[in-house]
Amino acid sequence: MKCPICKHGETENGYATVVLERNKTTLVFKHVPADICNNCGEEFISESVSIELFSVAKQAVEAGVQVDVREYLAA
Template sequence: MTIVFRQVPALLCENCGEAFHDEVVTAALLKQAEQAALAGVEIDVRRFAVAA
């Protein structure tokens, strides 16, 4: 399965500039990916939504 999430909010490390996601965003991404897997999605491109 391949899912591309667009427009995912990220935080930036002040020291190195690396992007990372907080716990709320990470949990929402995992939940949406799990729902897609259960629905049998093979390839999907979607806009990120926290409430999903």
């Protein structure tokens, strides 16, 4: 698709590293499937993937995790 941020690039399938911070918890997800703009580098993550990330992040916050690096595994 055409990038909605820079309006010039096209997005391509790839993988992104996503960092989520909540309160004292920092979570890093590697190899998250994303569409990445070939012009500005903006990463677009699908809604189903972001819901998954937020639910994992919520569990980590409740568990008191401070910093964690995880591989994203598609459900």
